[in-house]
Amino acid sequence: MFEIDYGENGEVRCIGRLDAAQSAKAEAFLGRLDASHTLDFERLEYISSAGLAILLKTQKRLSGSGAAIKIVNVNKHIYDIFRYSGFSAIFEIEPL
Amino acid sequence: MSGQPFKRSIDAVTDIYRFSEDVMAAADIDGSVRFPVHLAMEELFVNLVNYNPGARRDILIDVQVANGGVIVTITDHDAAEFDVTRERKVDTGTSLRERKPGGLGLHLVQHMVDTLEYDYRDGRSKIRFSKEPETRDV
Numbered sequence: 001m002f003e004i005d006y007g008e009n010g011e012v013r014c015i016g017r018l019d020a021a022q023s024a025k026a027e028a029f030l031g032r033l034d035a036s037h038t039l040d041f042e043r044l045e046y047i048s049s050a051g052l053a054i055l056l057k058t059q060k061r062l063s064g065s066g067a068a069i070k071i072v073n074v075n076k077h078i079y080d081i082f083r084y085s086g087f088s089a090i091f092e093i094e095p096l
Numbered sequence: 097m098s099g100q101p102f103k104r105s106i107d108a109v110t111d112i113y114r115f116s117e118d119v120m121a122a123a124d125i126d127g128s129v130r131f132p133v134h135l136a137m138e139e140l141f142v143n144l145v146n147y148n149p150g151a152r153r154d155i156l157i158d159v160q161v162a163n164g165g166v167i168v169t170i171t172d173h174d175a176a177e178f179d180v181t182r183e184r185k186v187d188t189g190t191s192l193r194e195r196k197p198g199g200l201g202l203h204l205v206q207h208m209v210d211t212l213e214y215d216y217r218d219g220r221s222k223i224r225f226s227k228e229p230e231t232r233d234v
């Protein structure tokens with residue numbers, strides 16, 4: 001199960017498991033962003049390389065217009081994934 | 097050959113998650129083991145599916161638990177040789193502009209499991225990996 005939607009303050013909430021079977025849903029949503037946004041991962045349990053690819057693709061596209069995504073409330077396991085992937089230098093990330 | 101069969105489809109990763117989560121939950125396996133096991137299973141399975149598009153036979157996955165750790169064996173009887181233990185060059189230090197999406201899967205697997213073995217013979221790929229619980233300093 002994976003859900004992605006806007007929260008009350010305009011943040012993008014990601015919930016559940018962002019795996020290869022769910023990455024199309026994330027790509028469809030994030031592909032529509034055209035300005036800087038905060039992604040709230042408080043309820044995101046899991047992410048694989050398929051999800052990482054979508055995040056990177058989105059960040060690269062937004063950077064062309066000077067925008068960026070920031071990722072907050074990242075659990076320890078996902079934070080480790082970001083660290084091994086070198087994402088700490090590409091995204092502003094705040095752990096839980 | 098032992099193991100649960102899974103269709104060669106990306107959608108099967110959801111079934112693989114449920115299968116392995118049931119086994120690990122029943123054995124009360126710690127989250128520090130479960131997360132990397134799920135990740136490694138998905139990455140290795142997706143790799144077999146994506147790089148053998150002409151293959152038809154199901155992929156077998158066996159999950160064994162012992163002493164708080166997990167050993168997973170993935171067997172593909174319809175595979176081209178692809179050594180998942182070989183070091184992959186992924187430059188995780190490049191700038192956003194130079195960075196290309198993709199290629200991280202095996203890099204993550206190699207970092208997150210404790211052992212990773214690959215055996216190929218007569219068209220059969222067998223991948224085995226293990227993950228032990230994290231030890232905590234006291």
